Amino acid sequence: MTTLDLATWAALIGTWILVVGTLLFAYWQLRQTQRLHSASTLLDLRERFYGPRMRQARRDLSAWLLRTAPRGEEPDNWEVGLFFEMLGSLTHTRALDRRLVWSSFGTWVSAYYVLTTQPENLIEKWRREGHDPLIFREFEWLAKQVIELDARASRTAPTPQVLEADARVVLEGESHSLSEDGPPPAQ
Numbered sequence: 001m002t003t004l005d006l007a008t009w010a011a012l013i014g015t016w017i018l019v020v021g022t023l024l025f026a027y028w029q030l031r032q033t034q035r036l037h038s039a040s041t042l043l044d045l046r047e048r049f050y051g052p053r054m055r056q057a058r059r060d061l062s063a064w065l066l067r068t069a070p071r072g073e074e075p076d077n078w079e080v081g082l083f084f085e086m087l088g089s090l091t092h093t094r095a096l097d098r099r100l101v102w103s104s105f106g107t108w109v110s111a112y113y114v115l116t117t118q119p120e121n122l123i124e125k126w127r128r129e130g131h132d133p134l135i136f137r138e139f140e141w142l143a144k145q146v147i148e149l150d151a152r153a154s155r156t157a158p159t160p161q162v163l164e165a166d167a168r169v170v171l172e173g174e175s176h177s178l179s180e181d182g183p184p185p186a187q
Contacts, residue, residue, distance in 0.1 A: 038097040042104050045087065049105070054079060055178045058108075062174035065115040081116070081136060084109055088138030091145070098145060106146040111170035113143030114163045 048054060057079040064075050087105060090096045101109075116122050116136075127135045151157045158166070 035097065038095070038100055041090070041096060042100055045083075046104060049083065049108075054083065058174050059178040061112070062171035062178075065112070066168065066171055066175055080112060081139060084112065084139040084142060085136055086138075088140075088142030091142055092138055099149070101142070102146050102149045106150065107170055108174075109139075109143050109146045110150065110163070111167040111174075113139065113146075114167035115171055118160065118164050118167075 057077045060075050060077060061080045064071060084105075087096070087101060087109070091098055091101045117124075123136050123140060127133050147158070147163070
């Protein structure tokens, strides 16, 4: 091997190191941009969640879900469920970070889901009645993710009774304290 060959090899290896380093840096930048976008989107979603229209929908739905059998006529406004369906879809496709969603909306996702499925599983009922197995599929997926993250964080798997009791506390707060133009409840 001559000196020229060593210089050629050194330039080739150096070029590949530079290319790989550049690709790794670009990947890191892309991940940071995705995280920032996820956080920004969640802040926008929180604004919507605390908007007057959604606060009214949350108050109405939580009051209806808290009623014991018979609950009476279903509410016309399912904006809360549709909001959680969209949130689940964005999280499932990884447009939103799962842990950030859990931190931002986990309490409400699990509370509404638990009382939508207990004592009667309304989601399954609506799927049967509508002949559509996809009704609130992403909301259900998100709720299971949230409950799993809760269990990991607390290092205990909650029983259905504990989940229902916790959900009732959250939704009682929703049904009593939410007003159309009042401040958001303290977390």
